[in-house]
Amino acid sequence: MTDLAAAYAHCRESNARHGRTFFLATRLLSPARRPAVHALYGFARLADEIVDSGTSADPAGDLDRLEKRLHDALAGRPTPEPVLLALADTVRRHGLDPGLFGDFLASMRMDLDVVSYPDMAALGRYVRGSAEVVGIWLLPVFGTVVPRTEAEPAAAALGRAFQLTNFLRDVAEDLDRGRVYLPGDVLAAYGVDRERLTRCRRTGRVDERVRRALRHLVAVTYAVYREAEAGICLLAPSARPCVRTAATLYREILDRIVAADCEVFARRVVVPTGRRLAVAVPGLVGALLAR
Template sequence: MVTPTHYRIFRHGSTTYFYSTLFFPRSVREDVFLLYSFVRTADDFVDAVPQQTAEYFAFKERYLGALEGEPGGDLVVDAFVDLMERKEIEPAWVEAFLRSMESDLWTATYATVADLEEYLYGSSEVVGLMMARVMGLSGDALEAARALGKAMQYINFIRDIAEDLTLGRTYFPQDELAAFGLSSLDPETAAAAPEAFASFVRAQVERYFRWQKEGEAGFAFIPFRYLVPVKTASDLYRWTAEEIQKDPFVVYRRKVKPSPLRAVGRACANTLVLTWPGRGETG
């Protein structure tokens, strides 16, 4: 059951996900709230300044206890474990997610894109897999769900370059930074080599677009009643990417995020487009 705690966590965590999720049917919407509250809570512990390491590991222990049938009275954890059982969410996916969250406690950089993709699998691809189970999608949709989750996480990395620097992290392959002649993504380094920085960021945006295209190929497997919110979230992330692509230095000035009005407007537009005569409903 969704409680005010779940609502608060989700409402304050993500404009894009929150307003897109409102367009799911109620039963799915509530399950998405439970899923997001769990992953956001873990993420908030490792992203806190200073990091809340003890709180994170206590949270993990409560999860492991609940998984073994010993609910600990944590609304977020207990509801999520119940969701896992109802929707057949694989414990291995949650394990991978927690492993990536823990890496944020001690890993600041990634040498290659292969190293980064190992982190991305746990931090975002498995969340896409969990969402696919929440929506009851077929196995045919799972690879696309992974790709879409990875794409959305990657544009967050690009958007949050400045914020992550304050946490001592850079979520981009160090060998690619070097290939563009950049020693770091510090504002001073970027200002000293503006063309190199802009080219680097646009190259990362292009990687996001490739992964997003792979993810959106899975839209064919999503029933109409679930497609509107999923497509809306994807559209809003594309808007974010396009804003950054036009002006890469915007990441140092502000956090590029769609407004609630844009989010709701996009969802309404998708509802109209996807129900246009001749298109029909899928599922």
């Protein structure tokens, strides 16, 4: 196995281990497109581990060093990091905009010292780098039937929808890390503050004020999904089953939050494996027909 093949295999293994829903959706892509998606996932995972694993003694410095190694890899200089080797090949092969990686790392740096966001606009600046650019990264890999710039707003919206879903599902885990990714103005409109959220986490039960705030944010997120899903038809036909399946599975997390009456503080809401497969199998048929 060549170094490059081994690097892509490393990224694939990381995706399979840590991003089960996303990895399942990638199986609906043609084999030629999958390695690039795994490389992009691997890079995002690499940065996320620096920020959230708790194993780095100097996360800010480690992010700076990661960015320097990324620039070196993109410039064609040797790198011992398999993820960056695969990523640099993906960038060259698919013509990705290198500037988007700077946007992503800027949001990762925000996680080091920003613990809350006063309003949706401020949260949106974080989400731009942490999620919207991921949707835009993938456009050259998936291909489009319109000029790429026309497809970018919907691609960014899908990344935003996924991230907002994560914030709602993971509110308890984020509180444990000292962070609140729910916009402060929306919380305040329902009489919710960090202390009230922390009490819900401690008791494992959502109170009525928090429930109403979460319902509001669920509705906002559903609207973002509608915006994003309208753009799936702008993708190359062979990529649509993958993206539609990922959108369906992630949106179903919202459905399950609603079904649980927003009880997200005691346990993590998940889509069971059987349900994920039930959604993915029709997508696989559609993917095979589109090839």
